[in-house]
Amino acid sequence: MTIAIRKPSLGSAATAFLAKPHKLLIDGKWVDAKSGETFPVEDPATEEVIAHVPAGDKADVDAAVAAARRAFESGPWSRILPGDRSRLVWRLGDLLEQHADEFAELEALDNGKPVTNARRDDVQGSINMFRYMAGWSTRLTGETIPVSSPGNWHVYTLREPVGVVGQIIPWNFPLMMAAWKLAPALAAGCTIVLKPAEQTPLTALRFGELIQEAGFPDGVVNIITGYGETAGAALANHPDVDKVAFTGSTEVGKLIVKAAAGNLKRVSLELGGKSPAIVFPDADIDRAISGTASAIFYNQGQCCTAGSRLFAHKSVYDRVVEGVSAEAGKIKIGHGLDPNVNLGPLVSKEQHNRVRGFLESGRKEGAEVVTGGNVPGNQGYFVEPTVLANTNRDMRVVREEIFGPVVCVQSFDDDDLEAVAKFANDTEYGLQASVWTRNLKVAHMMARKIRAGTICINNHNYGDPAWPFGGYKQSGWGREMGKEVMEHYTETKAIAALH
Numbered sequence: 001m002t003i004a005i006r007k008p009s010l011g012s013a014a015t016a017f018l019a020k021p022h023k024l025l026i027d028g029k030w031v032d033a034k035s036g037e038t039f040p041v042e043d044p045a046t047e048e049v050i051a052h053v054p055a056g057d058k059a060d061v062d063a064a065v066a067a068a069r070r071a072f073e074s075g076p077w078s079r080i081l082p083g084d085r086s087r088l089v090w091r092l093g094d095l096l097e098q099h100a101d102e103f104a105e106l107e108a109l110d111n112g113k114p115v116t117n118a119r120r121d122d123v124q125g126s127i128n129m130f131r132y133m134a135g136w137s138t139r140l141t142g143e144t145i146p147v148s149s150p151g152n153w154h155v156y157t158l159r160e161p162v163g164v165v166g167q168i169i170p171w172n173f174p175l176m177m178a179a180w181k182l183a184p185a186l187a188a189g190c191t192i193v194l195k196p197a198e199q200t201p202l203t204a205l206r207f208g209e210l211i212q213e214a215g216f217p218d219g220v221v222n223i224i225t226g227y228g229e230t231a232g233a234a235l236a237n238h239p240d241v242d243k244v245a246f247t248g249s250t251e252v253g254k255l256i257v258k259a260a261a262g263n264l265k266r267v268s269l270e271l272g273g274k275s276p277a278i279v280f281p282d283a284d285i286d287r288a289i290s291g292t293a294s295a296i297f298y299n300q301g302q303c304c305t306a307g308s309r310l311f312a313h314k315s316v317y318d319r320v321v322e323g324v325s326a327e328a329g330k331i332k333i334g335h336g337l338d339p340n341v342n343l344g345p346l347v348s349k350e351q352h353n354r355v356r357g358f359l360e361s362g363r364k365e366g367a368e369v370v371t372g373g374n375v376p377g378n379q380g381y382f383v384e385p386t387v388l389a390n391t392n393r394d395m396r397v398v399r400e401e402i403f404g405p406v407v408c409v410q411s412f413d414d415d416d417l418e419a420v421a422k423f424a425n426d427t428e429y430g431l432q433a434s435v436w437t438r439n440l441k442v443a444h445m446m447a448r449k450i451r452a453g454t455i456c457i458n459n460h461n462y463g464d465p466a467w468p469f470g471g472y473k474q475s476g477w478g479r480e481m482g483k484e485v486m487e488h489y490t491e492t493k494a495i496a497a498l499h
């Protein structure tokens, strides 16, 4: 494992953005928080403060919701034709593409992730999302329904936008989570108040400028930076918000559900995971090794889908443990802006402390640290990619979501797929699972038996705008992406006419 914690310089566009005063976007204007308060934003690799952004709270959320309500009910957006909406959403993809390198740099700086990954996955994935979702604007059709009631009935449905939507997003993929939320809601005709995570507000604010440049009417998208307990809670609680879409921890997801009960706003949730990656003896083992290593180390392990429970059949267990550990050893740790780095810091001191706590707990509970387990350097929130072997279902590291580059390996000796599925399902989560095998029957039988929203066969952490994504059990409610996400952002109106 090589460590190179040196901060490369930023491009001129990202530098110019950072130097500007940062404000809230409310009703098409950039404004300070009503309280005048701000909070610092940190580079997690150096612990330096790189910007200050407004600490929006309830008063700002109220103003943003009022603007979104006006835009939804009476502004030009309320009368816009589906084709024009589609063109605007598509335009966001084009504008993002024009500024792709700047966004990748800001994301690497703010979140800590490797800039090459940010450009290839976060920024490109967001561009793809806007382009895919743009198509739905003109495809949201209702149905005509053949009813059996006597008489001359004309019965049909309309799909209408759900209204004012509050969107609360996390820090692990800041721009991409904004794109996952904004693109379908805009395509459906909703208006939005978006709250980025307090750790990573920068790309959302820069994206607000592109929303204006694209030509969206005032108040259609409002962006409030602020803390979860203040700005986030005000949005989840708000009596005039029709729907809240949340991505984050299961713990906060439960708070959102309670907060939403006041006006019974619609809720969709994409929450935590403890995803199994299962390597069968007939798998292409080299491919399984590099795939399962990347399943956990990608994005510093800060993926809700991270393959954090690795199950290897006893006949390949030693090879898998050795191979994944060797992959960990090849990883270059350093500042995310360095294009040769594969693993950046965790996002914050809080996460750093949390992951270190899990490493300590794993050691205490008897897990074998095959590689990693340490905190390199004396600056920044770095954690070595870590392989914990000989783990078991009762350990905290196996049961709880670590959200760091730490994989727990267990062996299995059962060839009965029912039994294998049982330990894969032995978690309160159900977001993703991967199955590594060359046997088609094993692959597809396992896909059916595992209770998770997404199953990957001979890959992990897959995503595509057309692929519905979301969780079973405590991993969430509803699906993002694909045609399924349009359900979140539309209501069905049924009309019965008697002629």
Ligand code: ADP
Pocket: 168, 169, 170, 171, 195, 196, 197, 198, 226, 227, 228, 229, 231, 232, 233, 234, 236, 247, 248, 249, 250, 252, 253, 255, 256
């Ligand atoms: P993590 O624990 O991984 O930091 P969270 O679930 O706390 O993730 O955060 C995800 C998003 O939820 C962030 O935008 C955060 O500000 C917001 N949030 C945190 N607490 C609340 C809350 N009580 N109500 C609404 N939003 C919240």
